Amino acid sequence: MPVAPAELRSSSARPILAALKEAFGAALLALGLSVPILALRTEQDISNQLVLRPRWDYVAVAVLAAFLGRLLYLAAAAANARRAPRQAAAAWVPPAGLARFVSIAGLIVLLLYPPIALALTGRAGAIKWIDNFGIQIMIYIMLGWGLNIVVGLAGLLDLGYVAFYAVGAYSTALLAQNFHLSFWLCLPLAGILAAFWGILLGFPVLRLRGDYLAIVTLAFGEIIRLVLINWVPVTNGYAGISGIPRPSFFGLPFNASDQGFAAFFGIEFTPLHRLIFLFYVILALALLTNWVTLRLRRLPIGRAWEALREDEIACRSLGINTTNTKLTAFAIGAGFGGFAGSFFAARQGFISPESFTFMESAVVLAIVVLGGMGSQIGVAIAAVAMIGGTEILRELDWLKDIFGPAFDPTQYRMLLFGLAMVVVMIWKPRGLISYRQPSIFLHESKPVRADMVKEGHG
Amino acid sequence: MEYLAQQLINGLTLGSIYGLIAIGYTMVFGIIGMVNFAHGDVFMVSTFIALIFLLALTQILGVGFLAVALFIVLILAMLLTSVWAWAIERLAYRPLRGSFRLAPMISAIGMSIFLSNLVQVTQGPRNKASPSILSDVIVLREGANYAVSISYKQILIVTVTAVLLAAFWYVVQRTSLGRAQRACEQDRRMAALLGVDVDRTISLTFVMGAALAAVAGLLFLIYYGVVNFNDGFVPGVKAFTAAVLGGIGSLPGAVLGGLLIGLIETLWSAYFSIDYKDVATFCILAVTLIFLPSGLLGRPDVEKV
Numbered sequence: 001m002p003v004a005p006a007e008l009r010s011s012s013a014r015p016i017l018a019a020l021k022e023a024f025g026a027a028l029l030a031l032g033l034s035v036p037i038l039a040l041r042t043e044q045d046i047s048n049q050l051v052l053r054p055r056w057d058y059v060a061v062a063v064l065a066a067f068l069g070r071l072l073y074l075a076a077a078a079a080n081a082r083r084a085p086r087q088a089a090a091a092w093v094p095p096a097g098l099a100r101f102v103s104i105a106g107l108i109v110l111l112l113y114p115p116i117a118l119a120l121t122g123r124a125g126a127i128k129w130i131d132n133f134g135i136q137i138m139i140y141i142m143l144g145w146g147l148n149i150v151v152g153l154a155g156l157l158d159l160g161y162v163a164f165y166a167v168g169a170y171s172t173a174l175l176a177q178n179f180h181l182s183f184w185l186c187l188p189l190a191g192i193l194a195a196f197w198g199i200l201l202g203f204p205v206l207r208l209r210g211d212y213l214a215i216v217t218l219a220f221g222e223i224i225r226l227v228l229i230n231w232v233p234v235t236n237g238y239a240g241i242s243g244i245p246r247p248s249f250f251g252l253p254f255n256a257s258d259q260g261f262a263a264f265f266g267i268e269f270t271p272l273h274r275l276i277f278l279f280y281v282i283l284a285l286a287l288l289t290n291w292v293t294l295r296l297r298r299l300p301i302g303r304a305w306e307a308l309r310e311d312e313i314a315c316r317s318l319g320i321n322t323t324n325t326k327l328t329a330f331a332i333g334a335g336f337g338g339f340a341g342s343f344f345a346a347r348q349g350f351i352s353p354e355s356f357t358f359m360e361s362a363v364v365l366a367i368v369v370l371g372g373m374g375s376q377i378g379v380a381i382a383a384v385a386m387i388g389g390t391e392i393l394r395e396l397d398w399l400k401d402i403f404g405p406a407f408d409p410t411q412y413r414m415l416l417f418g419l420a421m422v423v424v425m426i427w428k429p430r431g432l433i434s435y436r437q438p439s440i441f442l443h444e445s446k447p448v449r450a451d452m453v454k455e456g457h458g
Numbered sequence: 459m460e461y462l463a464q465q466l467i468n469g470l471t472l473g474s475i476y477g478l479i480a481i482g483y484t485m486v487f488g489i490i491g492m493v494n495f496a497h498g499d500v501f502m503v504s505t506f507i508a509l510i511f512l513l514a515l516t517q518i519l520g521v522g523f524l525a526v527a528l529f530i531v532l533i534l535a536m537l538l539t540s541v542w543a544w545a546i547e548r549l550a551y552r553p554l555r556g557s558f559r560l561a562p563m564i565s566a567i568g569m570s571i572f573l574s575n576l577v578q579v580t581q582g583p584r585n586k587a588s589p590s591i592l593s594d595v596i597v598l599r600e601g602a603n604y605a606v607s608i609s610y611k612q613i614l615i616v617t618v619t620a621v622l623l624a625a626f627w628y629v630v631q632r633t634s635l636g637r638a639q640r641a642c643e644q645d646r647r648m649a650a651l652l653g654v655d656v657d658r659t660i661s662l663t664f665v666m667g668a669a670l671a672a673v674a675g676l677l678f679l680i681y682y683g684v685v686n687f688n689d690g691f692v693p694g695v696k697a698f699t700a701a702v703l704g705g706i707g708s709l710p711g712a713v714l715g716g717l718l719i720g721l722i723e724t725l726w727s728a729y730f731s732i733d734y735k736d737v738a739t740f741c742i743l744a745v746t747l748i749f750l751p752s753g754l755l756g757r758p759d760v761e762k763v
Contacts, residue, residue, distance in 0.1 A: 032541040036510040037503065037577060042586050050586060052513050157560050159567070204748045211493040211563045212747050215698065219740040222695070226740075230733040358691065362571055369564055415575040421568025425561045426553045 015078065023070040030066030034059045103377050110138075110283055114276045123272060130275045132391055135282055135347060139340055140387045142286040144367040144379040146336030149293055151365065152374035153302065154329035155309030156206070157214040159361055160221025163201075164194040164334040166228060166356035168341025173241040173351055174234070183247040183346045187339060194338020195331045202330035206323055221361055228353040240352025244345050249277055278347055285343060289336045290376055296332070305329050309374070359414065366417045370424055372431020386417065460601035465728045466721065471612040471681065473720020474619035478674035479697035480704070480712035481626070482667025488643045488707035489663050490555070495566035496546060498694015499573035500668050504539040504675030505685040506577055509588050511535065512679070516589065524591060528676070535676050536669040543668030547661055570690070578687040585686045588679055615677045622673055623713060626666070630709065639663055643707070692736060696723070699743040705756020714754060 039059045040052040109116075117129040143165065150158045171193045172186040181189070205216045228235045235241065246254065252261040254274035261277075262269035296302040304325045307315050316322055345351050363386070371382030393409040424431070479501050486494045511531045550569050554561045592610040599606040630636035638659045641649040650656045678693070679685055700719040704711025719739060726738045746753065 029541070029545055032538065033545060035538065036507060036514070038580050040510050040514065042506075042510060042513065042581055044584070048587075050509075050513055050588070052510065052517065155560070157563060205744070208747055208751070210559050212751070214560075214563060215493060215695075216744050216747050219695065219743045223737050223740045223744075226734065226737050230731075230737075359571075362567065365564075365567070366571075411579050412575075414571055415579060418568045418571030418573075418575060422550045422565045422572065425557070425565040425568070426550070429554075429557050429561050 019071060019074040019078075022074060023067045026070035027063045027067035030063045031059065034062045038062060099377055106377070106380065107287075114279055118272070123270065126272060127275060130272070130279055133388060134279050135275070136391065137384055137387045138279065138282040138286055139344060139347075140364065140367060141380050141383040142282065142289055142340045142343075143337060143364045144371065144383045145286060145289040145293060145376060146333050146340065147364050147368050148333075148371075148374065148376065148379050149296075149305075149336070150329050150333035151368050152372075152379070153293070153297070153309065154305040154326060155210075155373075156326060156329060157210055157365075158217045158330070158333070159214045159358070159365065160201075160217035160219070160224075161333070161337055161364055162356045162358070162361040163217075163221040163224040164198060164337035165341040165344070165360070166224055166353075167194045167197045167334075168338030169345040169351045169355070170228065170235065170241070170341075171338070172342040172345040173244045176245050177241065177243070183245060183342075186346070187342045190342035191335045191338040194341065195335030197338075198331040198334025199327060202327050202334075206326040206330065218358065218361075221358060225353050225356050228356070235353075238352060238354070240350055240354075242350040244349050244351070246274065246349060247278065247281060247346050278343075282343055282347075285339055289339075292332075292336075293376060301325065301328055306374070362414075363417060366421050369421055370431065375431060378431050460599060460604040460606045461728070463599070463606045464604070465724050467606070467608050467612060469721035469724035470717060471615050471720070472724060473700075473717035474615050475674045475677050475681070475716075476693070476697045476700045476719050477713040477716025478619060478622070478670045478677070479693060480700040480716045481709060482671050483698050483701040484704070484706050484709060484712040485639075485663050485667050487701070489639060489660055490551075490562075490646075492551070492562045493566070493698070494551075494664075494667075495563065495694075496550075496569040496573060497667065497671065498692075498697065499570045499690035500539060500543055500546070501671040501675050501678075501693060501697075502685070502687065502690030503542055503573055503577060504535050504668070504672035505679050505689060506581060506586075506687075507538050507672070508532075508535040508676040508679050509586060509685055512588060528591075528680075532673065532676055535672040539668045539672035539675070540665040543664045543671075544661055547664040552657065552660075570694075574687050574690055581687065583687060585684050587684050590683055591680060611680050615681060618673060618677060622670065626670065627709070629666070635659070635662060695743070696736075696739050699739055699746070702743060703746050703753055705753025707757070708753065708755045711753055711755035 039056055040054055042050050043053050045051045113134055114126075114130055117134065118126045121129055143161070147158065147161045150156050150161070168190040171190040172183070175181045175186045175189060176183070201217075201220050205213055205220075208216060229237055231237075248254070249261050252264050253259065254261050254271075254277065256269040257263065260269065261273055297306075304315070304320050307318075307320065308322060308325055312322060315325075344355070367382045367386055368379055370378075370386070371380070372378035390410065390413045393413060396409050479497070482497045482500070483494060486492060486497070508531055511534050512527065515527045515530060546569055550565050551562055554565055592614060595607040595609040596613075597605050597607045630639065638649065638654045639662075641652070641654055642656055642659050646656055649659075678689075696719055697716065700715035701712045702715070703718060704713070704715025719742070722742065723735050723739055727735045730738075
């Protein structure tokens, strides 16, 4: 709305006062929230008694931050409101080829990643970069893509995805220990077993509504973890299973022996060979997940998943068998989780129930949510950003110079994940990085953009 | 026989705590149809608030009289936990009203992760043991080789729970706030048209749930004497199970469900296997949701188009 300059000047005092009042409210709220959790830290003294250590300086910082933050936010909002009429029409639309370009470029980078890491950091550094960064990120990309089938495509909120990861890992470990099967036999078996568990657990729960389904999958995930902990004769409890055989290269083990990979090809032995091989294995597995998803999306079943996500009642009215549709999504997602778990077991050589907590499910879910539910490229980017970001946090030693030697940036990892999930839901509920419309959409209909996903618009 | 009686006493005590937490789940679900996943962590925050104030009062200010100290801690914990719940509702849930189906749930999961990690970062990851209080016991019956006893803690827990539930029942049934809540539960749009401030009512619902969770938090702290940043998750799921078992949306159901879950858990630990006690509760949750989704006292839920 155009406002005359004189009018603006005369009324400018009141909004500033109102803004100050709101900022004061925010500061008061911050004070209420930080007392006493932030203000007084409980610590054990020498005689094991809890004592309180006051940290009122932290509270002062929090209150001040809330005050200034709110003030800045209001100022930005006011500035935006003045500009809004001109900008409203020009929402940013990504150019048509961008997604394709990003995915091809990403694929090339991933394929060339081990040689690049080797060239840039040398042999000693490459171990860290390929193992901690490369393989770790690829595992999460694969888990994210697997969960994306369930959450992103079919719209079923699965909080127990880590259970299938655990089933895959323990299947591999137990099959290898008791029947001496090689990794390459365990891998498909683990995937099939996990998919089977997906059907088994999915069958009774899939007629539940969304949030109930989430809670029940959470309960199943916890049940599987507790059984792994307590069924000591089979799973060895907390101690876990060790000595899981490593994958071999067409029968050639990666060791320094005469029958090993290095000796066969007549090259010098280094542990890097195995890491590079593992990286390509998980890359192939992840790409398989992606390829299957992309193909499935074009089949009737994929269309049915997307329809189910958008409106279950409409789906049922059109004669789609919702139970079977959900069950396939659940089973296929679980199967890929099982593959990832099998790979995880073979890569670590050791597994224990500690690796399969609810937090792990939450991390994978956060990746899918932040990446944009249903979007393959979004999930991949989110996994790189979140898992890679966490690993980079470990490297930030200079932060210790600022915040003191006790400062450990990795502590803040889950804190930031949780906060990011809330912020993304409020700000861009269909995903921070990308969003995916259903493959088929009535073109005269309004486009479903993130800001329009409200009742009566979608 | 004595052993069973002792387990029943323990189970009822535990069940009272679950029931208090379960009310928060059931009220929020009744009014906005959302599973407030972060409620368990709000409870955990309240245990820490209670612990810190208890330490502050006894160590720094030197309040010697225990009953006074506990009462002040209770009031402060209820107040500050309510601030948390109010802020969470305002910042993380209210903007999502009318967003797509799973959005509030995902936001609540994010909030839950945020809260438990916030406490971990600010208070440290270790178990925190509070000074042991009210640990005297009254022996009720001397059996042949087993004595049935009830501790002062247990008496306190059951009494406080009963008194607060009565007060709470009065608020919901007799005051205008309770009337507004029940109106919003039945039909939010109609309630708004008739002049009920829906946003305020929903906020107050969260606040009331959190205040009761804070009571549960203090009682939990007294009963177990140890708290940890992880303590929101399992009690939260158990309390949710209680709410579901009793029939989600029903207040007497939440209390009944809480008592049942407390009893089942205690008896299961006593007679079967303490390792699998959480598995038992989780199984009850799954079985109830699948076969009896409206719970014991709930109304059947009809899905509207």
